[in-house]
Amino acid sequence: MYLDDPREEFADFIPSGARRVADVGCGKGGFGRTLRARLGAGAWIVGVESVAEQAHVARESHSFDEVEQGFFPDAMPEGWADLDLICFMDVLEHLYDPWKVLFESHQFLAHDGRVLASIPNIQYLPVLTDLVRGRWDYEDTGTLDRTHVRFFTRRSIIEMFHRAGYEVERIEGVNDALAQFRYRWFRPAGRILGDARYMHMAVVAKRVKRPLSPVTLLDPTPADHGVMEQVDALSKASALAQQRRDDPLASLRRRGRHLAAVEAKFRLGLPTELPCDYGTWRRRHDVDVPAAPDARPAVRPVAPLAVVLHVFYPDLLPELLGQLRVIDVPFDLIVTNASGAPLDLSGSGAPQSTRVLAVENRGRDIWPFLQVVQAGLLDGYEAVLKLHTKKSPQGVATTLGASTGEEWRDQLVGSLLATEQTFRGAYDTVTTGPGGLACDDASVAGPEAWSTDRRAVRHLARRIGVRCPAADLRFPAGSIYIMRGTLVPVLKELRMSAEDFEDEHSAAYTTTAHAVERLMGYVARSEGLDVVGLPAPATGRQR
Structure with a gap:
């Protein structure tokens, strides 16, 4: 589903100061294009992709400086160190032991490096409504993708990153189910639904300290009571902040103001950010109609x-x-x-x-x-x-x-x-x-x-x-x-x-x-x- 998707909804989560970036599971380079657009030509952006055909397409996408074919972390060359950012865009849920992968990511990150991850939210409203009806049906794509082997909520995501030696700086739900027409009747209950609204969680976590012993699913480190209290507090605080921000009435007012501004620009013929916008086109002086290169003057065709x-x-x-x-x-x-x-x-x-x-x-x-x-x-x-x-x-x-x-x-x-x-x-x-x-x-x-x-x-x-x-x-x-x-x-x-x-x-x-x-x-x-x-x-x- 996401092999060639630019995932523009995650662009705002990309740290603007990142100069050395790795996109793990880069697919055909969709998110690489967003990284390049956000960070500019001066950033060094590399990709890792396990499927050879997709890695080849990613190399041809002009978004990456280098692309390695193989599995993380084994495919990472020696020179790929001191990274400012490692991206796992819908990757961790496909791994048997994502805890271990995050632990091993420390060796490639700079001392203040960060991880950006997109992780499906199993608390998602469509999953819950099906579960109430006794349905848990795996699909080709989506939250219940048949290739997913791990499932997470906001709290379990925060806990995983904390156990692996990271501090979660930002975690927000994205891809709101209430934006879908079929769930329009749930919109008045938006604050009650909480995280059930969001298909994905976007996470930005800063490297703090690599644990002394490996963190794995099969041999988890004992839970520290103080750390778990921090996890609970962060989970509740981030969820509450997002509830306030995404309150249906507040969102409706913000969207209304945005749409009103867009409509006003359109009707007044004012320039916008679109390359093909009407305002810019109207203001061109003596708009030329470019001819096709080497085109001879047209004559009335004989063929129909x-x-x-x-x-x-x-x-x-x-x-x-x-x-x-x-x-x-x-x-x-x-x-x-x-x-x-x-x-x-x-x-x-x-x-x-x-x-x-x-x-x-x-x-x-x-x-x-x-x-x-x-x-x-x-x-x-x-x-x-x-x-x-x-x-x-x-x-x-x-x-x-x-x-x-x-x-x-x-x-x-x-x-x-x-x-x-x-x-x-x-x-x-x-x-x-x-x-x-x-x-x-x-x-x-x-x-x-x-x-x-x-x-x-x-x-x-x-x-x-x-x-x-x-x-x-x-x-x-x-x-x-x-x-x-x-x-x-x-x-x-x-x-x-x-x-x-x-x-x-x-x-x-x-x-x-x-x-x-x-x-x-x-x-x-x-x-x-x-x-x-x-x-x-x-x-x-x-x-």
């Missing part, structure tokens, strides 16, 4: 279909080009290449009209596509087929009906290009049918997929005068689809520029690329059209 294929992973290009053979109408091919390497299209069967445009690796596949749109290269086509060399994290794929990222890509492309009949059905949907956009039916996402992108979508929609009610969100997740050509002029009115998109290595979770992806359904609706789901292709990979 344009295929725009974005390449970041060249190893997937031959397969995608092969799948274009099922297209039974004349088409022009435009390839945007952000791989940094020349592409060999010889023997691929690509049409003679193929254009290959070198583009910056920015805005994923979205900004290159919009450059092609704004250059006028898609003007006049009846339909546009948008493809890209997609490699998605497994966690994203599983939410959309696929077990792996590769399977999701096959699902997306197969719904359009599995056979000639498949393509013809998709093409007719957006040329003579009701569709403005058509894609794999399982990948048509709705309001549950808003995440943190709604603000950015509103700013983009305002540029083109399109309404975007939150409840009406409907868009092709994955950005592989076929589109009616009449939507191209609407997209041109966005008048996007590179400055609207974050740097590709940014740790930002809300991105302009995600916002444009979600905007597409509203663009279709503005023309009286809809996002149409296409049947899944036959089982098995399409070639």
Whole structure:
């Protein structure tokens, strides 16, 4: 679940002065991006990951200075000492003896080093409500993840750190269940629920003194009465402080003030921190519409279909080009290449009209596509087929009906290009049918997929005068689809520029690329059209 998640809710817990940091169990580097964004380029940030494939992805993420593959602490090189911070983000609960791991962490920390940990809270409301009904069901992700072997509450977390030689400086519940719609009826009882509201506990603990003897689960040190009194006092005091801070009425007032300020800025067209915000866009002098690099002046196309294929992973290009053979109408091919390497299209069967445009690796596949749109290269086509060399994290794929990222890509492309009949059905949907956009039916996402992108979508929609009610969100997740050509002029009115998109290595979770992806359904609706789901292709990979 968290392999590539930046875990931005923990950013505020990262000590700002940390310069030497290790992320243990770094997965694919999600939290590494947050560390880098918080601590800056001058920090030395390293990762440890036991799964070789994930360690490889983390190395390529540009968030870490080094990544070691193996288990902590054995994988820690000799030079990785005097660390200011060791992070265990949803790691300790997977270990048979987390007490021993915290004890052994002393040898890598500076004398005033700290540990930051995210630990699931077994006192969580959904777990308790199930337990009342006699249910304790392990799941693939979440508090009862089937790979969890240890379970903690606020008090037991504090006790574990104290026994291992640390002083808990800060412990707070995060990921509030009362923010979920299904638990809205519990909100008036927020103070009574206490820690049951929080899915995770965020802990910052300072190294105090390494115990003289190893601390392990099987051979625990005798409990000192004075220490246990301190544990109880800290547990009660921190819980009470959080109850006061997260009081539903106080939280509602704070959130109301925040939302009022955000809404006022939006309506007044004032600049915000969003790269694509309407205020900054409106104030640009003589906003230029950047043309795609090396683009020739557009002429009215002869073919009814344009295929725009974005390449970041060249190893997937031959397969995608092969799948274009099922297209039974004349088409022009435009390839945007952000791989940094020349592409060999010889023997691929690509049409003679193929254009290959070198583009910056920015805005994923979205900004290159919009450059092609704004250059006028898609003007006049009846339909546009948008493809890209997609490699998605497994966690994203599983939410959309696929077990792996590769399977999701096959699902997306197969719904359009599995056979000639498949393509013809998709093409007719957006040329003579009701569709403005058509894609794999399982990948048509709705309001549950808003995440943190709604603000950015509103700013983009305002540029083109399109309404975007939150409840009406409907868009092709994955950005592989076929589109009616009449939507191209609407997209041109966005008048996007590179400055609207974050740097590709940014740790930002809300991105302009995600916002444009979600905007597409509203663009279709503005023309009286809809996002149409296409049947899944036959089982098995399409070639």
